[in-house]
Amino acid sequence: MDIVMMIETYGYLAVALGTALEGEGVLLVAGLAVGQGMLSFWGVIGFAFVGAVLGDQAFFWMGRVWGDRLLFRLPGLRRRVGQAKSWLHRNKTKVLLGYRFLYGTRGAVLFALGMTEVGPLFFLVMSLLTALVWAILVTGLGVVAGAALGVESLEQGIQGFGLGLALLLVCGWWWKRR
Numbered sequence: 516m517d518i519v520m521m522i523e524t525y526g527y528l529a530v531a532l533g534t535a536l537e538g539e540g541v542l543l544v545a546g547l548a549v550g551q552g553m554l555s556f557w558g559v560i561g562f563a564f565v566g567a568v569l570g571d572q573a574f575f576w577m578g579r580v581w582g583d584r585l586l587f588r589l590p591g592l593r594r595r596v597g598q599a600k601s602w603l604h605r606n607k608t609k610v611l612l613g614y615r616f617l618y619g620t621r622g623a624v625l626f627a628l629g630m631t632e633v634g635p636l637f638f639l640v641m642s643l644l645t646a647l648v649w650a651i652l653v654t655g656l657g658v659v660a661g662a663a664l665g666v667e668s669l670e671q672g673i674q675g676f677g678l679g680l681a682l683l684l685v686c687g688w689w690w691k692r693r
Contacts, residue, residue, distance in 0.1 A: 526554050530562040535570030538563065539618055539653055546657015556654065563650035567615070571642040574622050578629025585626075595620065599627035607633070615645045 522529075526548055533541030542563055548554040577585065578596075586593045599620065602610050611633070614624045628638060 522548050522553050527558055527562045530559055531566035531569075534563045534566035534650070535573070537618065537621060538567060538570075542650065542653040543657040543660070546654045546659075547661040549654065550658045550661040556658070559654050560647075560650045563654065564646050567646040567650065568639075568642050571625055571646070572639070574625030575629040575635070575638055575642075578626035579635075580629075582626065582630040592623065592626070595623035596627045596630070599624040600631070603627060603631060607631075611638075611641045612645065615649045 522544075526545065530538075530541055530545050542559070545554060545559045545563070549556045549559055582596075586596060599610075602624070610624065611628075614621060614628075617624060
């Protein structure tokens, strides 16, 4: 089965599952697939929205129910959650509006939110709002980037995004070491 057939068969399911965890890469590729006519823009938005909200709720409730026990068992998570709690303490509103755009830290932030006094209903409302905005923006970015770069096939677009991601990772590593 080639990549085109896989996306046509499992594309929406991959979007929902991928966005439940982090999802930017999955959503950018889905945007490319939309630009190629393989997936529907609003279908991708719908599945990304549902996956992102369900993933948010899972991480939030893990923090709410098992927070201290998991931090005790997972010292690596403890450091990330501590950093997220520090961000929350400084400016909870900005974190609640922008956590979805903090690539690589979303799970820890959501876990930390579950361990705070943030109410579940308020968090759900914020999750719904940010998931919709995020899904539209990132999918749209994938569509526009594919068109602007003259991507002729999905394989070419995935390779281009992979190269771009590798470049960003190297720049991020360099910046952090600096």
